[in-house]
Amino acid sequence: MKALRRYLDKIKPNFEKGGKLYKFKSVFEGFETFLFVPNKTTFTGSHVRDAIDMKRTMIIVVMALMPAMLFGMWNVGYQHYTALGLEETLPLTFWYGFLKVLPLILVSYIVGLGIEFAFAQIRGHEINEGFLVSGMLIPLIVPVTIPLWMVAVATAFAVIIGKEVFGGTGMNIVNPALTARAFLFFAYPKQMSGEIWVSGLEGEKLVDGYSGATAMAQATTTIDMNKSLEVAKQVGDSDLVSSLQSQIGATIDGLPSAYDAFMGWIPGSIGETSTLAILLGAIVLIFTGIGSLRIMLSVFAGGFLMGLLLNAVAVNPYMEIDAYYHLLIGGFAFGAVFMATDPVTASQTARGKIIYGFLIGVIAVIIRVLNPAYPEGMMLAILLMNVFAPLIDHYVVQGNIKRRLKRAKA
Amino acid sequence: MSLFSSKNMKLLRDPLGDSNPITVQVLGICSALAVTAKLEPAVVMAISVMAVMAFSNVLISMLRNTVPNRIRIIVQLVIIAALVILVDQVLKAFVYDVSKQLSVFVGLIITNCIIMGRLEAFALGNKPWPSFLDGIGNAAGYGIILIIVAFFRELLGSGTVWGMEVFGHKSADVAESTGLYSVGYVDNGLMILPPMALITVGIIIWVQRSRSKNLIESN
Numbered sequence: 001m002k003a004l005r006r007y008l009d010k011i012k013p014n015f016e017k018g019g020k021l022y023k024f025k026s027v028f029e030g031f032e033t034f035l036f037v038p039n040k041t042t043f044t045g046s047h048v049r050d051a052i053d054m055k056r057t058m059i060i061v062v063m064a065l066m067p068a069m070l071f072g073m074w075n076v077g078y079q080h081y082t083a084l085g086l087e088e089t090l091p092l093t094f095w096y097g098f099l100k101v102l103p104l105i106l107v108s109y110i111v112g113l114g115i116e117f118a119f120a121q122i123r124g125h126e127i128n129e130g131f132l133v134s135g136m137l138i139p140l141i142v143p144v145t146i147p148l149w150m151v152a153v154a155t156a157f158a159v160i161i162g163k164e165v166f167g168g169t170g171m172n173i174v175n176p177a178l179t180a181r182a183f184l185f186f187a188y189p190k191q192m193s194g195e196i197w198v199s200g201l202e203g204e205k206l207v208d209g210y211s212g213a214t215a216m217a218q219a220t221t222t223i224d225m226n227k228s229l230e231v232a233k234q235v236g237d238s239d240l241v242s243s244l245q246s247q248i249g250a251t252i253d254g255l256p257s258a259y260d261a262f263m264g265w266i267p268g269s270i271g272e273t274s275t276l277a278i279l280l281g282a283i284v285l286i287f288t289g290i291g292s293l294r295i296m297l298s299v300f301a302g303g304f305l306m307g308l309l310l311n312a313v314a315v316n317p318y319m320e321i322d323a324y325y326h327l328l329i330g331g332f333a334f335g336a337v338f339m340a341t342d343p344v345t346a347s348q349t350a351r352g353k354i355i356y357g358f359l360i361g362v363i364a365v366i367i368r369v370l371n372p373a374y375p376e377g378m379m380l381a382i383l384l385m386n387v388f389a390p391l392i393d394h395y396v397v398q399g400n401i402k403r404r405l406k407r408a409k410a
Numbered sequence: 411m412s413l414f415s416s417k418n419m420k421l422l423r424d425p426l427g428d429s430n431p432i433t434v435q436v437l438g439i440c441s442a443l444a445v446t447a448k449l450e451p452a453v454v455m456a457i458s459v460m461a462v463m464a465f466s467n468v469l470i471s472m473l474r475n476t477v478p479n480r481i482r483i484i485v486q487l488v489i490i491a492a493l494v495i496l497v498d499q500v501l502k503a504f505v506y507d508v509s510k511q512l513s514v515f516v517g518l519i520i521t522n523c524i525i526m527g528r529l530e531a532f533a534l535g536n537k538p539w540p541s542f543l544d545g546i547g548n549a550a551g552y553g554i555i556l557i558i559v560a561f562f563r564e565l566l567g568s569g570t571v572w573g574m575e576v577f578g579h580k581s582a583d584v585a586e587s588t589g590l591y592s593v594g595y596v597d598n599g600l601m602i603l604p605p606m607a608l609i610t611v612g613i614i615i616w617v618q619r620s621r622s623k624n625l626i627e628s629n
Contacts, residue, residue, distance in 0.1 A: 186600040
């Protein structure tokens with residue numbers, strides 16, 4: 001470490017004002033503060049000092065993502081070997097997934113950080129660490145089968161349009177990682193449909209009856225089937241009715257069990273399958289005070305209550321799925337823990353957080369169950385509520401002011 | 411005053427740059443989003459708007475001293491509507507396919523705020539020839555943005571420019587595709603959707619504002 005420090009001190013003058021590499025000052029500072037605790041002290045006024053700064057915050061979130069990422073890597077390998085009907089040892093399974101996931105992570109970081117560095121240079125800002133988390137989130141919320149160039153394009157779009165145009169880290173309206181996913185979802189719907197999300201299956205002989213579809217994609221097909229069923233019932237085609245009914249029943253029965261969905265050995269986007277691994281991350285976030293417990297709980301509550309409400313109405317088989325099951329499949333838990341709690345785009349007030357989280361849960365389940373075009377509602381629900389978060393805060397603050405004024409008058 | 415004095419030329423030039431109706435005044439956005447998925451309808455739309463705008467400006471300018479102030483809006487609307495119907499008929503007669511693609515948006519030229527805006531702001535107070543130039547200039551400013559947006563949307567969204575395949579031929583089977591499509595390139599479906607037109611216009615505004623010193627606001 002000492003040698004590194006000496007080296008940095010040696011090359012530092014080049015980046016000072018007047019040095020020949022002055023224009024790369026922000027890059028140098030970015031790396032220096034990345035490696036060492038900054039030794040800058042302020043000269044005027046008093047400042048509250050805290051051990052936590054943005055870099056630490058970001059690193060903790062990345063650490064909280066580790067269980068989901070490591071599990072995701074293993075699961076990529078597991079899904080691959082299962083589809084081929086093979087059983088492999090744990091290290092080999094993990095290694096397969098590691099090789100598949102690592103390029104996605106690298107592409108996301110290189111493209112994202114490259115753009116961040118470029119913008120910091122152009123604007124003369126210091127480089128900040130805002131992308132450390134987004135760069136980790138993006139590979140975890142895409143299917144492993146996604147081509148790398150699509151990840152690169154989506155990351156560039158998310159960083160430029162989702163973040164930099166608003167002024168960079170901390171100024172964005174919507175979550176950059178979800179912006180990247182939404183971009184992929186609308187731009188390349190075929191790759192994001194959830195039909196086959198298991199890597200390395202081309203030209204291989206698969207196990208009989210293997211589908212590879214995600215739970216969300218399977219469940220969504222029942223919405224359309226149910227529509228055909230209604231039509232068939234009206235026409236009175238009894239053969240078609242019975243065949244459709246058995247198809248819907250088979251699809252619903254074919255969904256992974258709640259235990260499998262909780263543990264996460266099911267097909268899906270890389271980081272979102274295992275609710276258990278996500279909850280481990282959630283504990284880290286809550287314990288360090290970085291993620292808001294209030295938001296997480298209210299998202300789960302919102303989804304669960306909406307599930308119960310749909311159970312009560314239950315006009316199609318998808319609605320009859322147990323309410324808690326919605327919390328386990330798809331990106332619900334991942335979104336609730338890592339996306340909805342993004343401190344920049346979430347509501348800031350205590351009561352606002354509850355309203356914000358609750359509505360995310362409610363809308364996510366509504367989109368899932370009622371709209372066959374969008375299998376996964378979590379992404380759209382969070383993006384929508386991101387936009388509404390300032391409005392919620394505004395009314396919470398105004399309500400508070402009114403209440404206090406009233407008390408002062410009385 | 412000569413026909414092409416520098417003052418008159420400024421009327422033509424300004425709307426292309428620092429007072430562009432779309433990127434600076436942010437008018438006429440709706441049609442810019444609706445007709446720019448492909449280059450051909452965008453060009454036809456730009457020409458249609460130019461015809462309507464130039465002639466309505468001339469007509470209103472000629473009537474400007476006789477139209478009572480209180481009913482001027484309705485007179486403007488009648489003139490624009492008549493011209494739009496003419497344009498619509500011409501399009502149906504000569505480029506029927508494009509006219510079908512443009513559907514209601516030709517009719518909606520009547521409500522294009524740029525046209526009304528120029529009539530109110532310019533034609534009512536100026537002579538016919540400058541009004542004509544102002545109409546042409548603003549329509550060109552509108553048209554050029556439409557064409558830029560449509561170019562990128564068609565190129566990235568459908569892989570074509572004016573219907574010609576630029577990135578190679580795509581077919582459902584990868585083996586039969588040529589060019590970029592054979593190595594796994596896929597068209598960007600988002601470019602076809604209207605939100606991307608808005609984002610493209612936004613990017614053009616961004617580029618223009620960071621290049622043009624007059625447009626940088628102090629704060």
